[in-house]
Amino acid sequence: MQNWMEWAVAFFLLLGGSFVLIGSIGLTRMPDFFMRLHGPTKATTLGMGGILLGSIFYFSLQQSLSVHELLITIFLLITAPISAHMLIKTALHHQLQAIERTRGERELKQGQQEGSPAQHHAMPDKNES
Amino acid sequence: MRVTPRFSWLPTPYRSMLLLLVWLLLNQSIEVFHLFFGTILALIIPWISAKFRDPQPLIERPLLALRYILRVFGDIITANAQVAVLILGPQRRLNPAFVRMPLDLQHDLPITILASTVSMTPGTVSADVYPCHDTQPDGGEITQRWLLIHVLNLEDEAELIATIKDRYETPLKEIFQC
Numbered sequence: 001m002q003n004w005m006e007w008a009v010a011f012f013l014l015l016g017g018s019f020v021l022i023g024s025i026g027l028t029r030m031p032d033f034f035m036r037l038h039g040p041t042k043a044t045t046l047g048m049g050g051i052l053l054g055s056i057f058y059f060s061l062q063q064s065l066s067v068h069e070l071l072i073t074i075f076l077l078i079t080a081p082i083s084a085h086m087l088i089k090t091a092l093h094h095q096l097q098a099i100e101r102t103r104g105e106r107e108l109k110q111g112q113q114e115g116s117p118a119q120h121h122a123m124p125d126k127n128e129s
Numbered sequence: 130m131r132v133t134p135r136f137s138w139l140p141t142p143y144r145s146m147l148l149l150l151v152w153l154l155l156n157q158s159i160e161v162f163h164l165f166f167g168t169i170l171a172l173i174i175p176w177i178s179a180k181f182r183d184p185q186p187l188i189e190r191p192l193l194a195l196r197y198i199l200r201v202f203g204d205i206i207t208a209n210a211q212v213a214v215l216i217l218g219p220q221r222r223l224n225p226a227f228v229r230m231p232l233d234l235q236h237d238l239p240i241t242i243l244a245s246t247v248s249m250t251p252g253t254v255s256a257d258v259y260p261c262h263d264t265q266p267d268g269g270e271i272t273q274r275w276l277l278i279h280v281l282n283l284e285d286e287a288e289l290i291a292t293i294k295d296r297y298e299t300p301l302k303e304i305f306q307c
């Protein structure tokens with residue numbers, strides 16, 4: 001393998017690795033659930049993209065052209081926002097508290113009432129029981 | 130807005146192309162056999178599954194859609210850089226907020242794409258779309274739907290909504306012509 005290609009592979013691996021690391025740091029460091037979500041949904045996608053680019057370069061030079069990794073990137077891009085959406089929707093459904101300085105609590109409450117009136121029927125009020 | 134496809138034997142031409150591409154990527158070859166078999170699969174799968182889908186608006190402007198994809202790719206990269214800076218910077222300066230944005234789009238597919246885009250781009254995660262179709266008490270038509278967004282660091286609410294509207298929602302409206 002040529003020298004400059006090794007550099008390219010190393011560069012993409014390091015770039016991807018550091019973004020995944022930053023995403024994980026965000027997951028532990030942020031104060032509440034909603035803010036925690038931001039790290040994994042964004043930093044991790046670019047991080048995975050970097051690692052997969054490194055993999056494409058490496059295996060294309062080792063053997064024949066390898067483009068499997070593009071599929072992983074596509075599916076990751078399609079599924080990451082969906083899983084984030086499901087997580088945050090679940091958090092809203094469970095009425096998880098955001099940290100105090102979060103603005104727009106009013107919208108949050110309205111979202112819960114207008115968005116899912118069915119939950120009042122499904123789950124009886126805790127105070128009543 | 131067009132809901133019914135141009136040819137009944139090819140309900141979703143762009144999805145068929147995507148399927149063929151995925152098949153070729155999986156096999157990592159463009160031999161005649163794989164091209165042939167992939168084309169058959171790309172024609173048969175959408176044709177069989179067309180009955181299971183709710184009718185959704187079709188893509189009218191493929192070139193605009195391509196430009197939209199490239200723009201979102203670019204934004205993902207800037208989003209990553211921005212969020213990385215926010216995560217590593219001091220937390221006390223962050224202003225998390227919930228923002229709700231009125232949607233001009235009305236159909237599920239464009240709204241899904243918009244919500245996913247919002248989740249992938251700088252500092253925002255889409256949290257909810259409401260009101261939802263099946264929770265309408267009288268089953269009436271919904272006139273206005275809202276997108277609830279969680280923002281990691283809110284600076285100006287009106288500006289954020291305006292940015293999302295003309296950067297993502299307007300192109301989507303043009304792509305689907307709705």
